Amino acid sequence: MPDRRGVSRRGFLTVAVSAIVAGVVAGVGGYYAGSSAAPVEEVTKTVTSPTTVTTTATTVTTTTTTAPPSTVTTTATTTSTTTATETVTITAPVKETVAYTFCDACNHVPYCGIKCYLRDSQIVRVESWEGYPNTPLCSKGFATLQRQYHPQRLGYPLKRTKPKGSPDPGWVRISWEEAYDIIVSKMKEIRDKYGPEAVLFYCGDPKEMRPAVSRLATVFGSPNYGTESSTCFRAAALAAQVTFGLIALGNPPTKDTKTTLIWGTNPAWSGPFNMPKLFAAKERGTKFIVVDTRKTPVADKLADIHLQLRPGTDAAVALGMINVIIERGLYDEEFVENWTYGFEALKEYVKNFTPEKVEEITWVPADKIVDAAVLLATNKPATLMAGVSTLTHSTNAAQTVRAILTLVALTGNFDVPGGISVPTYPLPFRSHDLGDPDFIIESKKIEMKDKRVDKDYFPVWAEVVHEQIQMNRLPEYVKSGKIKMAILFGANATIWPQFHEYQEALQKMEFAVAVDYFLRPWTHNYVDIVLPAATNYERIEPFIWFGRKIYVRKPVVQPYLEAKTDWQIVFDIAVRLGYAKEFWDGDTKKGLDFILQKAGVTYDEIPVPDGKEIPPPGSEEYKKYEKGLLRKDKKPGFPTPTGKFEIWSTILEKHGYDPLPVYKEPEESPITRPDLAQKYPLILITGSRVPMYTHSKWRELSWLRDLMPYPIANINPEDAEKRNIKEGDLVVVENSHGKIKVTAHITYIVPPGVVDVFHGWGMVPEAHVNVLIPRLFDPISGFPTYKAALCEVYKVG
Incomplete structure (x- = not known):
């Protein structure tokens, strides 16, 4: 039975949460290779172990051993023929050395820190690196130790002797x-x-x-x-570059932040080192707007407003919020007048995106769109944490990110304390x-x-x-x-x-x-x-x-x-x-x-x-676009062709693309392909993060694979009931591009009409969701459509 938070009593999410808890707990005590977590009290330890010593004659030869303790046999020849066996205790010092490295278990740069304990040049335990900015380690970080000593690791160069593809x-x-x-x-x-x-x-x-x-x-x-x-992430970075000339896609809340807009990301599973910052912000009174098709742990635990939208319609939600902000005069007039290019054209365009119209497009209730827009524009400063992959896995990838960045900028939250910040004196690389x-x-x-x-x-x-x-x-x-x-x-x-x-x-x-x-x-x-x-x-x-x-x-x-x-x-x-x-x-x-x-x-x-x-040459500055700190020529403005925040992108215009951050329906959706939707009425999304894997990585590691041993499809109970699908059933997910077999997980984490299939199972081609993803690409960024396809699901047999 699923519960209303999307957590099955015996399903995948239960073990997923356990993985997070295990990681945090192990972060306190450490993780041993091949044993359970235990704390270290000192670097040099004394190991006491019973050792069998056989002595012959009355003279005993003294033998010294080093760790690990072992059986020691001493023999001396004398005139006596009496032999005796006794058990003695040998105490041997065991030295542990400490070293440090960075984790590479996920794709976040900079990485988390790992503190390693070694005996005899072998790593026996890892912990979180105390004092390092990104902590604690998650379950993936601890599992890098199992990878280190995995028996199937490559150790030598290999050359094929048979044709490729054999x-x-x-x-x-x-x-x-x-x-x-x-x-x-x-x-x-x-x-x-x-x-x-x-x-x-x-x-x-x-x-x-x-x-x-x-x-x-x-x-x-x-x-x-x-x-x-x-x-x-590169499509989102491109979108920022063609809009304001920089790669600045948001940041976690600071002590100055009053509202955090979390759009299409679930840091509880994708970047757990951010969660302490988010919970601390919640304790300070920061409000959270979460925009996500799924009811993630972040939406469940942090959201004051959760906008649960139809996959692929993020740009429409952003434009609907912009509509509310402009209609109510809640935008930052000084920023708009002096530092933007194309505002009047945007103002005219978003008239088509009333909250009621956006509700029709996106499934998000009109009143929630209004509430979110007003909160973002009035409870300032506000920052953005965006899922740079989630937002760009559609045929409207770059324009979606541009719409969201424009929304945040219009509310006066760009380069202010507590908002989207740009460092004044970044390191020179x-x-x-x-x-x-x-x-x-x-x-x-x-x-x-x-x-x-x-x-x-x-x-x-x-x-x-x-x-x-x-x-x-x-x-x-x-x-x-x-x-x-x-x-x-x-x-x-x-x-x-x-x-x-x-x-x-x-x-x-x-x-x-x-x-x-x-x-x-x-x-x-x-x-x-x-x-x-x-x-x-x-x-x-x-x-x-x-x-x-x-x-x-x-x-x-x-x-x-x-x-x-x-x-x-x-x-x-x-x-x-x-x-x-x-x-x-x-x-x-x-x-x-x-x-x-x-x-x-x-x-x-x-x-x-x-x-x-490295000490900075000066103090931190904000609104750097006013002070000539963003452009190479030291002039005020943004590093764009117009020197402005380009709502109307001159680069996109030059290449024949719509210069405004427009909304376009996914190329394969119930709206654009009603013919396909008749046969494949469900919307397929993939690429969602899980606590124990990063995309296709770490399936070799049993410590993690035990937590999610097979591919899963998240299905809403309403859709499952219509298809007589029960928890744990083997199901086929099929569309016009192919079909796969996966295990059903019945959960409210996805809304009715949406199926979420976990990715990364390349070692099991018949269960790999990318078989179902069409080769349709955003014309601006070239990104594929992992988050907007059609499918049907039915029970095997």
Whole structure:
């Protein structure tokens, strides 16, 4: 029986909550490898253990042992023939050393901190890193210890001996020298035959290797470097850039915040380190508006107003709120008059989005839209926490984010204390998920823009997103003959809609190499060489910072068998290609120093675990657009072509797209495809976060897999009853693109008419929801439609 909070008495959400609780509890006591959590009282311990000692004769030889205690046999020859056996107690000191690293279990940058305890150079326990800004660790963070010593970790380079796509690739172990020789030879061959741009460089997850891989692509001469951000945060960042020239997508509430707008994100599961901040804000009296199709833990525990909308209609909700704010004169007149471009056109456009009309479109009651708009505009300052993936997984991706950012700006909440803030004196480098512009040589990437494979498909992306190409058209890039080889770090071929087309693209390439922790057939069956990667416990790269405080790490343990760090693999290949100077003769620490020197420090000058604070040159300023602190020319305004917050985007206008933040119905919805809706009346969403996995990661780990051992479909009780579906039934989810089999979870977390299928099960193709996702893309950002498809569900048998 489901309850009204969407928590089954025996279902998935129960164990999901248990996972969070287990993580927090373990964060206090620590997590042992292979044992339960226990506190550490001191670093050096004495272990007392009974030990059997056999003595012969009257003289006993004294023997000293070290931990772990073991059986000690001492024998001496004398004239006596008397033999006796006794049990004695040997006390041996056991030394534990402490080390620190960053967690890479999820995609949040900067990461959470891990404190490690070691015995005999082996990690035996991990805890939250006390004093580090992102804590406590969640269940995924603790499970990185199981990954570290997992018996299936890759330890050696492998080369296939059978054709790509074969069920058995015939992997054979090879040396690193042979692997490097083959890879470098193929890169040179492809470059000489087709040009360097025919080699694709790609980074999936974790994000830590991105600067190194991006730099290698640039130096090699290929602008065709891509990442999984083609389906993650980069569309939202693009939307911000074409609106006000910056990447600022919101932040958690501060002591000054009076209202927090949480839109399409569930930090209880996706970023649990934020939850203490949110609960503290609630205690201070901060009001919360949550916009989400699902009744998430955040909506359940924090929301003063919950707008539970139809999937894919977020822009309509934002425009409806803007309508209320403009009609009631609640917008910030000074900001609008002096710092926006296109307000009058927006004012005219949103007349079509009355609360009543928006209710028809979105399922959100008109009075709730009014209440949310008034609260946001009057209970200020207000901040935004946006689900940058949730909002962009539709064919209206970029415009949806633009509508929400415009809503927040019109209410006067941009760059004010307690609102969406932009740091006055950020450190002089960019985070590693984007890559520091100087390190990745972004200026050269811009010079090579005509060789980008995505420029004709997604021209706005190609103009604005300098550091990477849009990956969603990879099958087309390969079919056209423009991509002949790929070097893949942390790649998963099944993250894309209709993923079999991406597997086929890898198979058709002349050569492909992958770097990973594990051998994963759903991707690696289509590549030629697989290289073993070192984990977060085995590498120093990269460094992390919060505000102006920088943290570094040292390797906690030596790499497993012959595994190498991603950065080292990149640097080794670069040196063999003849780029020793550009890659500091293969010294990755010098590469880090190249970036750090911009802040006046080196890696060795930053203490572990304390980190190093870099003093700012001045005090924090707000409304920087008034003071010339946002533009390179030091003039007041925003770094946009007009110098204003561009409600009317001149970049979008130049490329022939609607310059206003418009609403467009999803291309596959009950409104646009009533013909399909007759056969497939339910709306399918996917990509929702769970506490124990990050997308497709960590299915190898039993500590987490025990919490969610199989794929789940969340179904509202009303829809389940109509279809005679019970909790735990095996069901088929089907649409015009394919069908899968998953387990039904009956819950009020989703409204009637919506089915939420968890993703990331690439190892079980018959249960992988991306089979059901059409290859329909937002024309501006190129993002796919994971959050707006049609489907039907029925019981197996």
